[in-house]
Amino acid sequence: MPEGPEIRLAADEVANALVPRRTTRVEFAFPELQRFEKQLQGHCVTEVATRGKAILTHFDNDLVIYSHNQLYGRWYIAKKGLYPDTGRQLRLAIHNDRYSALLYSASAIEVWQASELTRHPFLARLGPDLLSEAVDAETVVERLDSKRFRQRQLAGLLLDQGFLAGLGNYLRAEILTHAGLHPSLKPAQCDTEQLRKLAREIIDLTQRAYRTRGIINPPQLVARLKQKGLTTREQYRFNSYGRAGEPCHFCGTAIEFSNAGGRKMYFCPGCQPAPSPRK
Numbered sequence: 001m002p003e004g005p006e007i008r009l010a011a012d013e014v015a016n017a018l019v020p021r022r023t024t025r026v027e028f029a030f031p032e033l034q035r036f037e038k039q040l041q042g043h044c045v046t047e048v049a050t051r052g053k054a055i056l057t058h059f060d061n062d063l064v065i066y067s068h069n070q071l072y073g074r075w076y077i078a079k080k081g082l083y084p085d086t087g088r089q090l091r092l093a094i095h096n097d098r099y100s101a102l103l104y105s106a107s108a109i110e111v112w113q114a115s116e117l118t119r120h121p122f123l124a125r126l127g128p129d130l131l132s133e134a135v136d137a138e139t140v141v142e143r144l145d146s147k148r149f150r151q152r153q154l155a156g157l158l159l160d161q162g163f164l165a166g167l168g169n170y171l172r173a174e175i176l177t178h179a180g181l182h183p184s185l186k187p188a189q190c191d192t193e194q195l196r197k198l199a200r201e202i203i204d205l206t207q208r209a210y211r212t213r214g215i216i217n218p219p220q221l222v223a224r225l226k227q228k229g230l231t232t233r234e235q236y237r238f239n240s241y242g243r244a245g246e247p248c249h250f251c252g253t254a255i256e257f258s259n260a261g262g263r264k265m266y267f268c269p270g271c272q273p274a275p276s277p278r279k
């Protein structure tokens with residue numbers, strides 16, 4: 001499942017092809033949406049926004065196409081009218097005189113008035129989006145320390161899209177390792193300095209993943225790993241995620257793995273000591 005940074009990168013590609021151009025044709029596969037084809041034709045796409053894992057394609061007539069890729073949805077950008085050779089089902093096509101933005105496979109697709117979006121049942125439940133809203137560390141600390149979230153274990157909390165939108169499995173594992181916090185800890189068990197560090201890592205690592213297209217290890221570490229012969233992206237991008245049994249790059253302890261709740265959780269027992277039972 002792509003996480004916030006991958007969705008934001010996909011949205012950037014859609015924006016590069018569509019903004020601020022006028023559409024020549026818009027096509028929906030779902031019959032209930034086809035009445036919007038005429039309403040969107042000949043209008044300019046003004047913005048391609050993201051909220052967590054949802055993409056919002058805004059038009060100059062106040063209409064917005066909401067799409068959520070779920071597991072299999074995928075955007076392709078093609079030269080106008082050139083469809084890629086894929087066995088996937090085309091769900092949505094937005095054409096202008098230069099490009100076609102094509103959304104394939106199982107996806108939730110809806111058309112909304114921009115002014116009504118605050119009532120969208122999925123969007124209304126989302127927490128702030130770190131890549132499309134200006135969220136500072138103080139705001140994240142306040143959320144961590146709020147009544148609603150402070151008694152939740154960090155492992156579950158960081159995946160809750162109502163807490164912050166866009167975090168997924170790999171970001172969760174890497175954020176907690178960098179913050180030095182065991183996944184079973186609750187914000188209520190952390191001191192102020194720990195919460196501040198966690199908030200900073202949440203913001204910094206999400207933005208780094210966006211900038212580097214998913215490479216979480218710090219640049220100096222990546223350079224060192226490459227010198228040691230770890231030259232493929234999969235070998236140097238993460239410290240904890242997907243590295244069970246391998247030594248932590250920061251302290252050398254073997255990374256551990258648990259499968260709590262069916263979601264793969266990786267952590268470093270050296271960097272992330274288990275909470276003392278008295279806390």
Ligand SMILES: [Zn+2]
Nearest residue numbers: 248251268271
């Ligand atoms: Zn470690």
